[in-house]
Amino acid sequence: MSELNYPVPYNEPERLLKLSDFDIDYGSMNESFKDLTHLAAKVAGTEISLVNLIDAYTQWTVGSHGLDLQQMTREESVCQYTITQTDQFEVPDLSADDRFNKNFYVGAPLSLRYYFGVPLRDNDGLNIGALCVLDRGLKILSPEKIELLKIIALEIMNRVKTYQTMELLQNKLKDASESKKKVAHDIRGPIAGIIGLSEIITEQGKSANFDQVIEFIKLIHSGSKSLLDLADDILSDNDEVKAPGINEFDLSSFRAKLLELYEPQATYKKIKLNININPDKKNIVFSKNKLLQINGNLISNAVKFTPPGGTITVDLDLVFKRDANILKIVVADSGVGISEDEIGQILTGGIGTTQGTAGEKGYGFGLSLVKHLIDKLNGEMFITSEKGRGTVFRIELPQRQS
Incomplete structure (x- = not known):
């Protein structure tokens, strides 16, 4: 990597918080922007058009036309300069610009220029x-x-906001479903009491030969039993194992998504990324709220500070407690380690820009964002490290019980 001074927007902390608020799954949006990237390329008369989102470590391509690209390091991107602008950014010839002419997309086979x-x-x-x-x-x-092109960019933002709105609506629907289940719980007791009482009266009625009373009470019993069955159906959802919804992961799908998004980063730097889950709890669903932002930043940070040939291990588990389930995440690397002072800075919400093992220059906000998101979710983060031997991040996030 060169010793360039990479650009950082003046409002970078707020910018990253806004991106995390959208809570985007970077691997699932290409279809949403396919028509707009095609239109942008047609308007500009260019071979390639991309929609790129930039977090603390990575440029994520969430929409593309003419180039199959999913991600690149933030340091390599041209769009890192665009996000510092209020209007536009143009490079007439990438091969003649020292900021970019050493990057992979300028050389063969891509040989990009404009x-x-x-x-x-x-x-x-x-x-x-x-x-x-x-x-x-x-x-x-x-x-x-x-x-x-600026009008197309506005429409892209409209779709991003629509995506966020749909996620919020899905959460509200889930909350409504939870309320429905609570109502079902509340009515089960009285209904069960009615059924028990009607059974007693029925037995007494038979001995007294009150035929009409018996028939009437049987109707009450039948109706109450139907309501009780309905309540049981609502509570069980008729499914022994519930599949993850649009706003949920289980341990299996969470592992698959993390590998999809972050294994390319590790492979590019010749680092082994292992992600393990508790197989006994692999199908239990939990909220995906901010999990990709938290885990993604931790894995990207580990990649940055682990030398080639190293290892990053992620362990995922769920622990059941009386008041809430706890999602436990451990991210351990064999990297350069961090000092006690640096650990203190991270846990108090601030960490300075530092250099990675391959010369990557950090932007200084990734771990601060992680701490902020964990605090907002009422979670806890613990860090242990030994200089030259690696760092372990342990995260505990309470999850609403289903």
């Missing part, structure tokens, strides 16, 4: 990423084309 990017800005003026167009040939975009 870049033009527009920030993806929310209503508070925070740039969470960029819409960009690229080409192997040199280009000049007219003012009209530039304005059309």
